Amino acid sequence: MSRQFFVGGNFKMNPNTVAEKRALTDLLNQAHLDPSVEVVVSPPFLWLIPLKEIIRPEIKVAAQNCYFKDSGAFTGEISPLQLKDAGIPYVILGHSERRTLFHETSEVVALKTKAALAASLSVILCIGETLEQRETGQTTKVCSEQLQAVVDVLTEADWSKIVIAYEPVWAIGTGKVATSKQAQDTHADVRAFLSKAVSPAVAQSTRIIYGGSVNKGNCKELSVQPDVDGFLVGGASLKPEFVDIINSTL
Ligand code: G3H
Numbered sequence: 583m584s585r586q587f588f589v590g591g592n593f594k595m596n597p598n599t600v601a602e603k604r605a606l607t608d609l610l611n612q613a614h615l616d617p618s619v620e621v622v623v624s625p626p627f628l629w630l631i632p633l634k635e636i637i638r639p640e641i642k643v644a645a646q647n648c649y650f651k652d653s654g655a656f657t658g659e660i661s662p663l664q665l666k667d668a669g670i671p672y673v674i675l676g677h678s679e680r681r682t683l684f685h686e687t688s689e690v691v692a693l694k695t696k697a698a699l700a701a702s703l704s705v706i707l708c709i710g711e712t713l714e715q716r717e718t719g720q721t722t723k724v725c726s727e728q729l730q731a732v733v734d735v736l737t738e739a740d741w742s743k744i745v746i747a748y749e750p751v752w753a754i755g756t757g758k759v760a761t762s763k764q765a766q767d768t769h770a771d772v773r774a775f776l777s778k779a780v781s782p783a784v785a786q787s788t789r790i791i792y793g794g795s796v797n798k799g800n801c802k803e804l805s806v807q808p809d810v811d812g813f814l815v816g817g818a819s820l821k822p823e824f825v826d827i828i829n830s831t832l
Pocket residue numbers: 592677749753754755756757793794795796814815816817818
């Protein structure tokens with residue numbers, strides 16, 4: 583089964599100025615982008631709606647987080663229903679920065695994923711191991727446990743709206759990209775896990791994208807790995823090379 587290549591740009595807490603936003607929007611609106619690639623950009627909350635209104639229609643937008651309740655006294659949070667009502671189709675959940683800096687457990691990520699799907703959002707679900715976990719041979723175990731928490735609360739049908747982003751923590755923002763073999767091996771392990779834990783059909787159809795220091799120099803080699811179905815790009819998504827990454831399979 584062929585899976586549509588997916589490239590996400592996670593802007594994180596960037597950019598800061600109107601001029602930088604304009605430059606980024608102009609870049610994406612004017613570039614030649616491979617029409618066969620699904621492109622999703624994820625700005626900070628404040629910029630979600632304005633960006634959606636000016637970005638070319640084939641580029642979708644994603645929130646970088648949401649809560650698992652629909653409404654109520656949860657100061658500082660935003661609900662999946664509010665995102666849906668605002669016309670935002672995707673949300674990133676379980677990013678390692680949220681797991682580490684904001685103490686989100688896999689169980690919380692699972693609750694958020696279930697709530698986002700219930701609001702008809704699609705989810706970019708991030709998983710990945712630390713350097714210590716990789717060096718002690720725990721990569722498959724860690725990724726499987728992070729996914730198992732989500733498997734436990736979803737139905738098989740829910741997986742059609744999930745893109746899994748494998749992001750080794752040691753490769754995020756460090757300039758240390760996983761080798762194409764490391765990425766391919768882990769993606770294949772994740773697919774094998776899905777096959778057993780959910781179903782072979784879900785394992786075949788779910789896109790597993792790689793994130794961690796992807797740039798224009800390494801994206802082509804990563805993109806030809808059979809189980810790498812795209813990228814979640816951080817730092818380079820703020821730069822002109824994001825266009826090269828989107829077009830990496832051309
Ligand atoms: O969500 C994106 C990842 O955290 C990767 O970030 O490309 O800056 O390493 P990076």
